[in-house]
Amino acid sequence: MEENGFSLRDRVAVVTGGGQSLGLEISRSLRNAGAEMVIAEVNDQTGPDVAEELEGTFVHTDVTDPASVRDMVEMVLDEHGRVDVLVNNAGIVHNIPSEEVPDEEWLAVISVNLTGVFWCCREVGKAMLERGSGSIVNIASMSGIISNHPQAQAAYNASKAGVITLTKSLAGEWASRGIRVNSVSPGYIRTPLTELGMSKSEWSEVWLSSTPLGRLAEPEEIAPAVLYLASDAASFATGTNLVIDGGYTSW
């Protein structure tokens, strides 16, 4: 398969939230494709274990704190010399009716899902621009395109729409300087984030009947898309939002 450019051998890849859930699957896949892995994770339990499993580096990172992001980049550059691939995966969701959303809940979701992506893109982007190459993959969501139902999650949806447009903005700014920036927008994936919803039949029935494929994605069905976009296989793709939703947004 390496003839087709999917290999990441000798590339350094940073995955935020890389120690859990979809991020863990992405980290394993990029490692499988040959990358030197950096697990940038706020969870001090899972992060080091995953880094060890993948023979990579764990860096405690709070993406909502620009100082923490700067420290992460500094440490990665010290230890690995460069960053070739950045996957902005860290994200949270709250299901609260909008009229009842507390200020701090709104701010928390936007801080992790949108502002955190920007801090990481800005800091890693600087290092990539210096070398004139790099590939950034932001994990957005179909929620950036449609409004999920029956559950309420306005902050999440708005944050993911922000990620899609931030991706396009950075792609336009940095394309001529060798940096590609793309996003992946999954539909419902079987992760801890969707476990609660699947346990409530009034949610899961809507989710499944709204998805032409009639099921949730497994994390390993999303990770190859991240590899595709991160690698030279997608060398002419920038600013693209890759929707992987089992057909959800067709309806």
Add this chain to the structure above:
Amino acid sequence: MTVLDAFDLTGKTAVITGGNTGLGEAFAKALVEAGAGVALAARTRERSEAVAEEIVASGGNAIAVDLDVTDPAQVDGMLEGVTERLGPVDILVNNAGLCYHGPAAEVPLEEWHDVFDVNVHGLWHCAQAVGRRMIQNGGGTIINIGSISAMIVNRPQWQPAYNASKAAVHQLTKSLAAEWAPHNVRVNALAPGYVKTAMSPVDEPQFRRHWIEDAPMQRYSTPEELGPSIVYLASDASSFMTGSILVVDGGYTLF
């Protein structure tokens, strides 16, 4: 099993319409590299045979098949021929397409019809015949070649029929995807930007200002550069993706 295995197409059979030149030829070769056997289904047999021979000489599996996509009888014949020679079709790449440049007020009726006959009706014939068989066989993957022209209006040249035809391709992609998802037939589209082919004279100076300088990457693509995108869409690597339009355009549609 590593993630790269998800992109593997060993043992699969693919049909590429217009598969003997330009993008189609590059797509065929990329699918062969990933392990598929390919049928180059096109009108000019000599050219198809030459490309098939080249693929076979380098160790791949390829056959040339006569096909004018505008003729439903030929589409049926192609499907039978390929099934007999290579096995059931797992992957269909609807790539055959044509484009005329000219101001809308001056487009001859026959040119308008030509474009829709090939780009829309021809694609429909192939998708319907092969899709029907995929449903019977338990599944398959269809990749339609759309275009950024379905999303933006190209300039400086006018090409109203082509642009409208590609918008039809994108929406047909979503329609078939939603309808055939329960049958395990995935349908997606690739929407390329400017690619250096006979159809797109990207090197001509009169096009540079808009075709190249308007693109954030400040360059065009080669057909080969798009090959891996077809492998991604054709393989299990995209098993949860259906009804999607994969835009690979050097950022053209961003500005």
